[in-house]
Amino acid sequence: MLKTIDSLGELRGKRVLVRADLNVPLDGTTITDDGRIRAALPTLTRLVEAGARVVVISHLGRPQGAPEAKYSLRPVVGRLGELLGQEVAFASDTVGASAQDVVAGLEDGRVAVLENLRFHAGETSKDDAERLAFATELATLGDAFVSDGFGVVHRKQASVFELATLLPAAAGQLVRSEVESLRKVTDQPERPFVVVLGGAKIADKLGVIDSLLGRADRILIGGGMAYTFQKAKGFEVGQSLLDESKLDVVREYMERAERDGVELVLPVDTVVAPEFSADATPTVVPVEQMPADQEGMDIGPRTAELFGQKISDAATVFWNGPMGVFEFESFAKGTVSVAETLSKAAGFTVVGGGDSAAAVRTLGFDESLFSHISTGGGASLELIEGKSLPGITILEEDTE
Ligand code: ADP
Ligand code: MG
Numbered sequence: 001m002l003k004t005i006d007s008l009g010e011l012r013g014k015r016v017l018v019r020a021d022l023n024v025p026l027d028g029t030t031i032t033d034d035g036r037i038r039a040a041l042p043t044l045t046r047l048v049e050a051g052a053r054v055v056v057i058s059h060l061g062r063p064q065g066a067p068e069a070k071y072s073l074r075p076v077v078g079r080l081g082e083l084l085g086q087e088v089a090f091a092s093d094t095v096g097a098s099a100q101d102v103v104a105g106l107e108d109g110r111v112a113v114l115e116n117l118r119f120h121a122g123e124t125s126k127d128d129a130e131r132l133a134f135a136t137e138l139a140t141l142g143d144a145f146v147s148d149g150f151g152v153v154h155r156k157q158a159s160v161f162e163l164a165t166l167l168p169a170a171a172g173q174l175v176r177s178e179v180e181s182l183r184k185v186t187d188q189p190e191r192p193f194v195v196v197l198g199g200a201k202i203a204d205k206l207g208v209i210d211s212l213l214g215r216a217d218r219i220l221i222g223g224g225m226a227y228t229f230q231k232a233k234g235f236e237v238g239q240s241l242l243d244e245s246k247l248d249v250v251r252e253y254m255e256r257a258e259r260d261g262v263e264l265v266l267p268v269d270t271v272v273a274p275e276f277s278a279d280a281t282p283t284v285v286p287v288e289q290m291p292a293d294q295e296g297m298d299i300g301p302r303t304a305e306l307f308g309q310k311i312s313d314a315a316t317v318f319w320n321g322p323m324g325v326f327e328f329e330s331f332a333k334g335t336v337s338v339a340e341t342l343s344k345a346a347g348f349t350v351v352g353g354g355d356s357a358a359a360v361r362t363l364g365f366d367e368s369l370f371s372h373i374s375t376g377g378g379a380s381l382e383l384i385e386g387k388s389l390p391g392i393t394i395l396e397e398d399t400e
Pocket of ligand 2: 353354355377
């Protein structure tokens with residue numbers, strides 16, 4: 001059981017540090033998808049209503065331990081204020097004079113955001129002592145800590161792990177609902193249990209296949225992941241995304257699936273294009289006939305239909321990774337089709353992965369059509385793999 005906000009006791013007038021994940025995609029200073037800000041609202045609203053002085057901490061992008069203007073959290077503050085219906089204060093540093101002033105000036109029920117945590121090397125340092133030192137500075141700004149950045153709970157970072165050891169700590173609403181939903185998928189899922197994998201990060205995701213081979217009834221593979229499987233089967237994959245170093249691993253998975261009676265479903269056709277661009281001409285080809293000079297950009301229509309059949313009778317579905325380059329309209333059809341099938345499926349449907357979640361939203365699907373849309377890519381995959389996550393373990397109640 002995760003420690004709850006209730007366990008922190010009376011919060012009126014208390015300074016509560018909230019680790020949120022406000023790492024939204026930006027185009028300059030324009031937020032292109034505010035899903036992560038919205039996901040932080042239940043916890044923030046609850047703390048505001050309890051009269052706490054709410055100090056939000058987050059990272060944005062990948063600065064290298066020093067300030068960089070393009071990674072400032074400033075653009076996020078206005079949107080957060082609109083969604084909360086109150087003006088939100090902003091500190092132009094993370095633990096410096098500005099942060100101390102802003103926190104000291106907070107009234108009960110008001111919210112402030114501190115500048116990007118990753119402007120400090122201590123946040124992500126591999127050195128335990130450096131992380132602890134930074135967490136200790138952060139801890140001076142709060143009386144209690146609420147961990148709600150689900151996207152980072154798989155990381156042993158100062159604001160995720162060490163901070164939780166220094167202050168009375170609890171899991172926020174987002175972290176709790178994420179963990180609950182994902183555990184429904186991992187702990188005795190209702191069957192048939194179908195997993196749909198795609199996207200581009202092949203090496204990261206092979207571990208998921210490994211662990212799911214013993215648990216899922218069907219694993220459907222599309223997106224940029226599929227070509228490594230197709231190549232392993234001896235097919236031409238042209239210029240498609242490919243991880244040559246994983247061909248043996250993938251072959252072993254295919255054998256294991258066969259032996260253990262897990263249905264491993266691969267694409268039967270692919271949409272190819274002569275180059276990776278939005279206006280490249282799409283052509284549908286069977287997977288056995290991919291031209292050597294073209295690149296696979298999406299699953300084909302027969303595959304989309306096949307995947308639809310394999311998903312529609314599922315009692316539990318976990319989907320991670322777009323089926324194609326959905327950012328380009330001509331290559332979004334496979335992803336749209338899978339999203340549509342999932343949105344109509346009667347079973348418990350979970351979408352995990354940063355780009356997958358963004359795809360569902362930008363392609364116009366209402367979030368309520370899915371049982372759960374995870375805000376954490378790596379974190380949701382690691383939970384699904386059955387790993388223990390430092391940022392979760394540290395929030396577990398002591399059970400004696
Ligand atoms: P998630 O964030 O959901 O875990 P990934 O980060 O692994 O997913 O992959 C998302 C990216 O995969 C998208 O930007 C999409 O354009 C890309 N992608 C999907 N299919 C292909 C493909 N056939 N070729 C190249 N990129 C692809
Ligand atoms: Mg991604």
